[in-house]
Amino acid sequence: MSRSKNILAFVMAGGEGSRLHPLTAERCKPAVPFNGKHRIVDFVLSNLVNSEVYSIYLLVQYKSQSLIEHIRQSWTMTRFIPQHFVTVVPPQMRNGPEWFQGTADSVYQNIHLIESFRPDIVVVFGADHIYRMDVRQMIDFHVANDAQVSVATLPVVLSQCDQFGIVETDEDHRITGFVEKPQATRPMPGSRTHTLASMGNYVFNADVLLAALRSAHETGHSDFGKHILPAMLKTHKLMAYDFHTNTIPGTEPYEESGYWRDVGTLDAYYEAHFDTLGARPKFRMTNRHWPIYASPDQAESAQIENGLINRSIVGSGSIVDNARLDHAMLRRSVLVEPGAEIEHCIVMERSRVGRGARIRRAIVDQDNDIPPGESIGFDLEEDRRRFHVTPSGIVVVPARFFPARKQVVAAPTPSEQAPPVAQIEWLTGEPRLGAMA
Structure with a gap:
């Protein structure tokens, strides 16, 4: 369904990761090592490439040198196919000597990349999570529902609502409310204990995104979750994509269904590592059908x-x-x-x-x-x-x-x-x- 669409991806890889300090004392959060030979950023990049989304801009900011080196060594794509690339993009300082002011501002500072690429669809994903996802399935959902914006969502317990953008929907999965990190919220339909959270992964029609970015810049708004998405609810069709419907080939029955971890704290980072251990792990790193690509390794065997x-x-x-x-x-x-x-x-x-x-x-x-x-x-x-x-x-x-x-x-x-x-x-x-x- 989405194969005929021209798709451009932006990956938000500028996270400072202050809650992961001291691991982020000399590196940004997406560059933090994970498991035996990966870094956190490898998960979103692998998901995009496995989904045949090959045009990727990686927006970097804080302490980015180790991340830049990792991308240079591990994610160089052939120069003979112009639309196959993973390119690191620093802040463009369009508003003077300022770094990215928010998620939307980071894309706005690089709006010329969208204008020159002329995509049909732009996907905007974070680089901070451990998961597998077929991005094409979300894009197909977006196209089938004639959506202008789609937001990937999953249930979280009510006590964690202040850590996420919280989404309210009607029975047709259309988003009717979007509040960024509220102190309290109502449970999602059909549950007393959980609410629906945004994963920070978005699919936009390109023309809708360009108009929204220009409007937000004029009004001084800089963030998708805080500003742009809530403002679009009355004027655009926003749909909630259920991450738990996403299927990955090669997933074993013993693995946790819809595994997704925000490794933004040291405890969460530590626990996620041990989810990958054992003969029947919650998250298996070695799925041959949907690999998480690691950096090339010149060392000897263990x-x-x-x-x-x-x-x-x-x-x-x-x-x-x-x-x-x-x-x-x-x-x-x-x-x-x-x-x-x-x-x-x-x-x-x-x-x-x-x-x-x-x-x-x-x-x-x-x-x-x-x-x-x-x-x-x-x-x-x-x-x-x-x-x-x-x-x-x-x-x-x-x-x-x-x-x-x-x-x-x-x-x-x-x-x-x-x-x-x-x-x-x-x-x-x-x-x-x-x-x-």
């Missing part, structure tokens, strides 16, 4: 010398030497020395966990050299003196908090194809290698 490993992921180039891992996620080139114990932890690139060190319920950012015998996560009062500790007790060790003693892992040997991440259940011999995510 190496397991000995030890006891339960339900863990060991990234490429990592070495586990006679240590114990339980629900651990090691990203690339992590060295775990003999006698070390890592339990319910995320350990990022080029870190070393010293001999006999114990770490529990922690996020260790990249380039840390945990000293031998160090203990993290067992005495939270002591941990709070050195690190950030979330209300639920997750300890966050900033990047390079423990300076390197020496080179952790030998220089990687280039290879033609990136090795897969190893996902390991009860390890008694060689690791079982999962498919390329």
Whole structure:
């Protein structure tokens, strides 16, 4: 239905991610690592590309250098097909020395890109969430209902209404009300406990979007959720797309239906990692029919010398030497020395966990050299003196908090194809290698 439409995508990747600090001390939220070898932005980009939406502008802002490098290395599309691109776009400073003032302003500052591309439909998606979505199904819904704007929605508990744009609809899914992050709201039809929330993913008819952006700029309005969408309710047809109707090939019966996580807090980010672990995870990273593409990896394969490993992921180039891992996620080139114990932890690139060190319920950012015998996560009062500790007790060790003693892992040997991440259940011999995510 939508195959004949010319589609342009904008991805909002300028999020500062202040609630993810210290992980966002040197990088923006979409650039924060996730799972064995991904970054958060890879999910929305993979969804668009898998949906055959190939013309993508990525709008960046805060601390964007690591994100720019990631896009350059991982998302370069062929120069021989002009409309196949993922292009990073910084603020254009059209209103003087100002960064993007809101979601709508970020698109308005790049309105010339819409005018020159001349699309039929513009999709505007966020870059902050962990999920799979066939965007074409939402576009087909938009076209079939003769909508001018469509908003992706899903139910959330009433107590979380202040975290989302809340949508009210009639029986035909037409939006009748839109309030951004209210303190209280009514339940959605047919429920006493849930309300309908916007996912921050929008489909616009291009002419409608252009007119709305110009009008909003004249009135000083800068945000889709706060300003533009509520103002359009009486003059345009806005439809609510039910994300739970979206079907993805290759989804297993044991996976959580309509899995979607806003990883905007450290606790949510931490918990989402462990939703991907195990033989029957809530969200399986290795769906061959709908891959979440990762950055190219030139490191060597993971190496397991000995030890006891339960339900863990060991990234490429990592070495586990006679240590114990339980629900651990090691990203690339992590060295775990003999006698070390890592339990319910995320350990990022080029870190070393010293001999006999114990770490529990922690996020260790990249380039840390945990000293031998160090203990993290067992005495939270002591941990709070050195690190950030979330209300639920997750300890966050900033990047390079423990300076390197020496080179952790030998220089990687280039290879033609990136090795897969190893996902390991009860390890008694060689690791079982999962498919390329």
